[in-house]
Amino acid sequence: MDTVPTPPIALQMLLVASVVAQTLMVASADNFNQDVDITWGDGRGKILNNGQLLTLSLDRASGSGFQSKNEFLYGKFDMQLKLVPGNSAGTVTAYYLKSQGSSWDEVDFEFLGNLSGEPYIVHTNVYTKGKGDREQQFYLWFDPTADFHTYSILWNPGHVIPIREFKNLEQAGVPYPKNRPMRMYCSLWNADDWATRGGQVKTDWSQAPFTASFRNFSANACVWSNGVSSCPSNSSSNSAWFSQELDSSSQRVLKWVQKNYMVYNYCNDAKRFPQGLPAECTIRNRN
Numbered sequence: 183m184d185t186v187p188t189p190p191i192a193l194q195m196l197l198v199a200s201v202v203a204q205t206l207m208v209a210s211a212d213n214f215n216q217d218v219d220i221t222w223g224d225g226r227g228k229i230l231n232n233g234q235l236l237t238l239s240l241d242r243a244s245g246s247g248f249q250s251k252n253e254f255l256y257g258k259f260d261m262q263l264k265l266v267p268g269n270s271a272g273t274v275t276a277y278y279l280k281s282q283g284s285s286w287d288e289v290d291f292e293f294l295g296n297l298s299g300e301p302y303i304v305h306t307n308v309y310t311k312g313k314g315d316r317e318q319q320f321y322l323w324f325d326p327t328a329d330f331h332t333y334s335i336l337w338n339p340g341h342v343i344p345i346r347e348f349k350n351l352e353q354a355g356v357p358y359p360k361n362r363p364m365r366m367y368c369s370l371w372n373a374d375d376w377a378t379r380g381g382q383v384k385t386d387w388s389q390a391p392f393t394a395s396f397r398n399f400s401a402n403a404c405v406w407s408n409g410v411s412s413c414p415s416n417s418s419s420n421s422a423w424f425s426q427e428l429d430s431s432s433q434r435v436l437k438w439v440q441k442n443y444m445v446y447n448y449c450n451d452a453k454r455f456p457q458g459l460p461a462e463c464t465i466r467n468r469n
Contacts, residue, residue, distance in 0.1 A: 212399055212400055212401070213232075213233035213234070214229045214233045214234070214235075214236045214248075214396075214399065215229055215232075215233035216233065216251075217250060217251060217252075217399060217401075218236070218248045218249060218250050218251060218366075218399070219248060219249055219251060220236075220246070220247070220248045221247055221248055221249050222244075222245075222246060222247050223238065223239070223244055223245060223246025223247060224244060224246075226238065226239040226240070226241070226244060226245070226246035226391075227239075227246040227247065227248055234397060234398075235395060235396070235397050236248065236368075236395070236396045236397070237393055237394070237395050237396070238275075238368065238369065238370040238393070238394050238396070239370065239391040239392065239393045239394075240266075240273060240370045240371060240372060240390065240391060240392040240393075241387070241390040241391045241392075242387045242390060245369060245370045245371035245372060246369065246370055247276075247367065247368060247369030247370070247371075248367070248368055248369075249365050249366065249367045249368075250365045250366040250367075250401070252365070252401070252405045252406075252407070253363035253364065253365050253405070253406045253407070254279075254363060254364060254365070254366075254401060254403040254404055254405060254406055255362075255363045255364075255404050255406045255411055255413075256337055256338050256339065256403065256404045256413070256424065257337060257401055257402060257403020257404055257423070258334065258335070258336050258337075258401075258402045258403065258421075258423040258426075259279065259334065259335045259337075259366055259399075259400070259401050259402075259403065260332055260333070260334045260398070260399070260400045260401075261277055261332070261333055261334075261366075261368070261396060261398070261399045262330040262331065262332050262333075262396065262397045262398040262399075263275065263277060263293075263326070263330065263331060263333055263394065263395070263396055264326070264327060264328075264329060264330045264331075264394065264395040264396075265293050265295075265302060265326040265327045265394055266295055266327065266370070266392045266393060266394050267327035267328075268298050268327075268389060269295075269297055269298045269386050269389050270295025270296060270302075270327075270392060271295050271296055271297050271374070271377075271378040271383040271384070271385060271386065272295060272372055272373065272374030272377055272378055272383065272384055272385030272386075273295035273370065273371070273372060273373070273374075273377065273385060273392050274292050274293065274294055274295065274369075274370070274371055274372075274373045274377050275292070275293040275295075275368075275369075275370050275394045276290065276291065276292045276293070276367070276368060276369045276370075276371070277291040277293075277333060277366075277367075277368050278290040278291060278292070278366075278367050278368075279335060279337065279364040279365070279366055279367070280309075280364055280365060280367055281359075281362035281363060281364045281365075282362075283362070284312060285311045285312045286309060286311075286312055286362065287309055287310055287311070287359035287362045287364060288307070288308070288309035288314070288359075288364070289307075289308055289309075289335055289337060289342055289344055289359070289364070290305070290306055290307040290308070290309075290344070291304060291305075291306060291333055291335070291344055291345075292304070292305040292306070292307075293305075293322075293326065294319075294373075294377045294378060295377060295378060295392075296378055296383075297378070297383060301321045301322055301323075302321075302322045302326050302327075303319050303320065303321060303322070303445055304319065304320050304322055304345065305317065305318075305319050306318050306319070306320075306344050306345060306346055308342055308344075308348045308359070309359075310356075310357035310358060310359050311357050313357075315448060315460070316348070316448055316460070316462075317446060317448050318346050318444065318446065318447050318448065319444070319445040319446040319447075320345065320439065320440075320443045320444050320445060321443045321445055322443075323442075323443055330395070330397060330398075332398070333345075336423060336426060337359070337364075338423060338424050338425065338426060339360060339424070339425075340425065340427060341426070341427050341428070342359065343428065345439075346436070347427075347428055347436065348462070349462070351461065351462050351465055354461055354462075354465055355461055356460075356461050356462045356465075363406035366399070366401065368396060370392065370393075370394045372385055402421060402423060404420075448460070448463070449462075449463035
């Protein structure tokens with residue numbers, strides 16, 4: 183039987199580099215004062231340490247959130263997060279890309295809080311043209327509250343990879359996010375109607391305020407401004423991430439994580455899709 187990486191190695195491959203080569207990561211971190219706007223929370227979002235740290239807090243009155251100043255059309259996005267510690271049940275810390283309008287595209291990381299000592303669940307989804315229903319969930323096999331960990335999203339013309347792989351299968355009739363520029367968003371909010379054990383465990387407001395921390399945001403990406411991309415139209419002139427995909431080693435690690443830590447996969451939920459599983463699920467299974 184093939185050996186599999188230990189959890190720390192899998193962590194490096196899947197979360198630090200979103201299952202892609204770490205050598206392509208941007209080495210320098212940007213400054214939150216220059217890169218983002220705190221958009222809601224009435225002072226609950228704070229930029230600290232000369233722009234090197236950003237904290238979001240949640241209390242009974244409100245959560246908080248921020249977004250990137252720039253819009254992007256493709257890129258590799260890295261953010262270091264330290265999630266809400268202790269009894270975080272009912273809370274959701276979100277890190278995602280999203281376009282505007284009623285027919286939007288979106289790529290999600292949502293971290294679902296839990297009771298003290300119970301593991302966080304990372305919830306992912308991919309929306310195209312306003313339609314999602316592509317949920318996958320994983321237990322985290324480490325403590326995401328003890329220190330900062332890097333979470334990455336790769337989005338290029340062929341693949342979207344946020345701890346999973348969503349391929350461009352337009353030729354098979356599966357919509358793909360390719361025409362709508364997206365911003366990066368982060369938020370901390372109360373979702374105790376569904377986040378923890380389907381809403382059975384409610385937020386313990388005696389533990390408030392809840393705080394999540396962010397640092398080292400980097401976007402190796404094509405900035406979209408006034409209908410024009412900052413990247414060359416000739417794809418061969420773009421960075422390596424523009425044509426990047428999972429190699430065989432990363433595919434193997436991904437399958438190992440799915441086998442050992444996956445909580446839910448929409449492609450396995452036949453009862454939810456009585457008319458047949460989504461096309462990308464059946465294509466993948468045939469492959």
